[in-house]
Amino acid sequence: MNPGNGAPEGSLVPVRTVARLSQYRRVLDRLLDEGHRQVFSHQIAALAGGSAAQVRRDLMLVGCRGRPSKGYDAYGLKGCIEELLQAPGGQRVALVGLGNLGRAILPFFARYRPALRIVAVFDNDPRKIGEKLVEGCSPCQGMEELEQTVRQSGITIGVLTVPPGAAQGAADELIAAGVRGLVNFAPVVLEVPEGVFVEDIDLTTALEKAAYFAHHAGKPAEGGA
Amino acid sequence: MNPGNGAPEGSLVPVRTVARLSQYRRVLDRLLDEGHRQVFSHQIAALAGGSAAQVRRDLMLVGCRGRPSKGYDAYGLKGCIEELLQAPGGQRVALVGLGNLGRAILPFFARYRPALRIVAVFDNDPRKIGEKLVEGCSPCQGMEELEQTVRQSGITIGVLTVPPGAAQGAADELIAAGVRGLVNFAPVVLEVPEGVFVEDIDLTTALEKAAYFAHHAGKPAEGGA
DNA sequence: GCTTGTGAATCTCTTCACAGCG
DNA sequence: CGCTGTGAAGAGATTCACAAGC
Secondary structure: OOOOOOOOOOOOOOHHHHHHHHHHHHHHHHHHHOOOOEEOHHHHHHHHOOOHHHHHHHHHHOOOOOEOOOEEEHHHHHHHHHHHHOOOOOEEEEEEOOOHHHHHHHHHHHOOOOOEEEEEEEEOOOOOOOOOOOOOOOOOEEHHHHHHHHHHHOEEEEEEOOOHHHHHHHHHHHHHOOOOEEEEOOOOOOOOOOOOEEEEOOHHHHHHHHHHHHHOOOEOOEOOO | OOOOOOOOEOOOOOHHHHHHHHHHHHHHHHHHHOOOOEEOHHHHHHHHOOOHHHHHHHHHHOOOOOEOOOEEEHHHHHHHHHHHHOOOOOEEEEEEOOOHHHHHHHHHHHOOOOOEEEEEEEOOOOOOOOOOOOOOOOOOEOHHHHHHHHHHHOEEEEEEOOOHHHHHHHHHHHHHOOOOEEEEOOOOOOOOOOOOEEEEOOHHHHHHHHHHHHHOOOOOOEOOO
16 A cells, blocks of 8 residues: 555655656756756746755755756756656666557557667567567567566566556566566555565556545545646 | 536535445455454555555544444445435436447446446437347437437436537536536536536546656656545 | 534644855 | 756654543
């Protein structure tokens, strides 16, 4: 559980802050597109939906510095955030479970920046094996090839789009092969050793939250993930 | 923004608690399946990934009561949670954006409990209009039919699986037609009037969180949504 | 013994507010 | 002036710890 937070002990930057930084970077891309060379905390806050003080504190926490009255240098700030968010040589991602959701997510991530690349897909359905999927990603492989492929490709991140009953097993295999971060779409709480991070995306719970607050619409505001 | 929380002002139950209750219910279904008639807070905690004290406080907050040493009556507890989570006559849901993600999510929610039913789907691509999708849901309609359909069907929840640039417009239309809760998959911060709840599901940010903590794997633990 | 219910303490995150600089 | 950087205050959420009940 730990809905939305989860405390990486001993780690540098809190989970919430990392999530916000990811959004700040997206906002920065947009501001750069629009020709801004300097940005202010209140601009980022407006576009990312937070408060200016929050933005400043987040940036301070990760050592991005601005200058009074001149704001932050847009390029410098983007670089500063990316330096924190991205591993030097990029990171490789494996997706497990080529169902509807897996297929939908694949192109979504595939056309994504080079720092994170889905390079392998696994499924246990023989009919799916060998299927060519997206540019830069090996054709679908069987689960028995998972460990070796993940290890050899240096994959460190796994996306789980398998049925609930298969999620823990798939997670175990990925972790055994060296994966340290998981995005889990299965509505199951995964047991993972310390040092492995799990980001749960629970569509059912998300819908139920929206349903609850839609129903009890007194005056709720925003939620998020 | 507000990554993972978001404060419904004046509302009864905090967002985090609603999210956890949704998971407790799922855990209860499982425990009932296994034949349990009474459950303890520590059982729920173990399966939902929290602490027993957290479970008890959540249940206390919504008025579900157990009995010392006997735990909670499983059926009673499930009923108690559902009474809070579910609106009496059920709630109807509209999905906007029939791309890869929308198509994947549709069956995922469609075979879901009767309390929440996707009854309408909208897209602005003429080729998709009229397409029959899932049992109990009207064929795909054009955006120009959105307002009337949403209003007439009493739809109160919207799922946005449209491209980023179309999200705000779609949200505005849904809200104008009476929707009070949104699940937003577009990587954009929606501007909504007070009283409308937005649950953001940001796949990119989720992946980047996993990437960050996989990379800086000192000893992080769990995250969640 | 075992459990629940809950005040109090603790911890974490967010906002306030202002000094200091351009 | 406006904006950053940041200590201090505030608000929430979580855990502790224990009285009371079975």
